[in-house]
Amino acid sequence: MKTIKDVILSFKNNLQNLYSSNEAIAIAMLVLENMTGMQRSRLKAFEQDELSGEILEKIHPILEELKTGKPVQYILGTAEFYGLSFLVNPATLIPRPETEELVEWILANKKSKAQQPISVLDIGTGTGCIAISLKKHLNNARLSAIDISEHALNTARKNATLNQVDVSFIQGDILNIKQDYELSGSQFDIIVSNPPYVTGTDKILMHSNVLNFEPHTALFVTDDEPLLFYKAIVRVALNSLKIGGELYFEINEAFGKEMVDLLTNNYFKDIELKKDLTDRDRMIKAVKF
Known part of the structure; x- marks a missing residue:
């Protein structure tokens, strides 16, 4: 299973050709907030927590879309x-x-x-x-x-x-x-x-x-x-x-x-x-x- 920290690192690595490190982290946080319902402060405090398989399955296609350059707001719809x-x-x-x-x-x-x-x-x-x-x-x-x-x-x-x-x-x-x-x-x-x-x-x-x-x-x-x-x-x-x-x-x-x-x-x-x-x-x- 992957942790919150693992997902953030994955976003940084996969989006490095499109966004700065800080931008990629911000995008990852936005996606995680949307997928988990957790506030950013809690995500940061519990970055070693594992994410469920259901959440990881939802995050994967989002990351694939992000790699095309599509803005995260359009992907999430908000x-x-x-x-x-x-x-x-x-x-x-x-x-x-x-x-x-x-x-x-x-x-x-x-x-x-x-x-x-x-x-x-x-x-x-x-x-x-x-x-x-x-x-x-x-x-x-x-x-x-x-x-x-x-x-x-x-x-x-x-x-x-x-x-x-x-x-x-x-x-x-x-x-x-x-x-x-x-x-x-x-x-x-x-x-x-x-x-x-x-x-x-x-x-x-x-x-x-x-x-x-x-x-x-x-x-x-x-x-x-x-x-x-x-x-x-x-x-x-x-x-x-x-x-x-x-x-x-x-x-x-x-x-x-x-x-x-x-x-x-x-x-x-x-x-x-x-x-x-x-x-x-x-x-x-x-x-x-």
Whole structure:
């Protein structure tokens, strides 16, 4: 029989061409947590414990899939985000820690103010992680979320049910807003988006498990139009954001100055460019006036 430590070592050895040692260990822990129901601290404390044959049989095909580069979240079908569990699949991006920082920024700004009812729009919602996390912590907020992919929206709806929140989901292409569009006439206190912003130049540096498995429509823009989605969302905000309303973006670190210029040129004020925990320009906030 194999112990917990044996399985972790097996993951390190088999995934060394794809991941660093620490990444492989983290993946092994995630799989073991999922398979055993044990918390990470307990797995570490009892690493000499033997695992049952049933668990080992389930772990083997997971490791084989991981060796192809497939992200562990897609294999397990779930990902953690801001303390909540989300269903994920190849129709949705895997929620990332830097996006948690964006959610935290919004919550920090809203919680410090009077708890009056507000309306929030999340553009390009994917799994629904931003909208659902905001709704979970802002009970007075009315959340709407839009995505071009019906498959992604189906997942987001399931995630809203899973996390017991009410979010209004809308299918639509933010690049092709029409006069009769469902958002027409809506007025929001907050618009937030983590749109596609990875350029062709950035793509060269990306890990194969992102390039080969995550949805390209949610990731990439061309080198000649890196701000394509931001410009479209700013146009929406000019029509659908209340005076004094806040616009939040997750951004490509290479285009912080360009984002400030875009918002300034469209008459937004109180523009704040914010770094993430790795000291990269990753978020921006602006107020409509």
